[in-house]
Amino acid sequence: MIEISDYIRNREIFHETVSSLQQHVSPLWGKMKPQQMVAHLADEVKWSNGKAPCCCIVSEEQALRNKEIMIYTDIIIPKNYYIGELPPHYLTMDLNDAVGQLMEQLYRFDQHFVDELHAEVHPRFGPLVKSEWVIWQQKHFSHHLMQFSIIPETIESMNNQDLNDCI
Template sequence: MEQPIDITNRTLLRKLLLSLDENAVPLWGKMKPRQMVEHLVDQVEWTNGKKTPTCDRPAEEAYQSKQYMVYTDAEIPKNVFLENLPDDFKYPDMETAIDQLMKELDDFDQYFKQPGTTAIHGGFGPMNHQEWLIWHGKHFTHHFKQFGLI
């Protein structure tokens, strides 16, 4: 796997997302471009203190999944389906959704300023800042590839 997107490079993230046509058809999957951006907003909110996540998997199973998905070159499979897509958009337009994603990422940075902070991943259990940087990078990369942004 090539290097995942660096989510700390907000200038590049914003530039790539703003280049996405709201009517673009994904290379795989059912998401529309704005659904993808709003999905990323939602996912980052679970890691910046705004939502309280839980992990319902046994600790050892979650740990093993984290070791594989975070610490190897494993990619998120295409067409993985974990949640229903909402019929309505939360934000009025693509640019507003992108702006919200940038805000949530800034809040993510602030949340992890306190040493020792963790946030729960629903399948991997507690993760520290570095683990979240890797995982969000893989997740963003997955969706950016889905829409041909990289």
């Protein structure tokens, strides 16, 4: 039996899993179309692999709180949770291109972290080392793969107050 973490950490399984997504599939929740979701994930991986460095947009104290909640607890992202509108460029690529870009960015991520203490900035969590990025990617990717029924849904354990504190 494949564990949910295998869908994310094993690149071959992940590629097969994401490639199984069809353009016409409607999400169980949310507004994203399949290629938007995959492009969204690829863009975020660029933050983690140094290809699109970003700045933290919250205070240092809030970033530490966000990291503590989202990285170091079992909290998962709830259905219909989003921050802002989708960038228009998510509409410009097709699904196969988006999957290819996501896999390329994940390959770059795997090559990027030669030093375990090296960190890249997440806009709401501040600097994250590789192990923290892996935890976040697993949570974030799982959320979106469940959104499109690509992997089975898990029981959501999110405390909404904790999530509101992460904004």
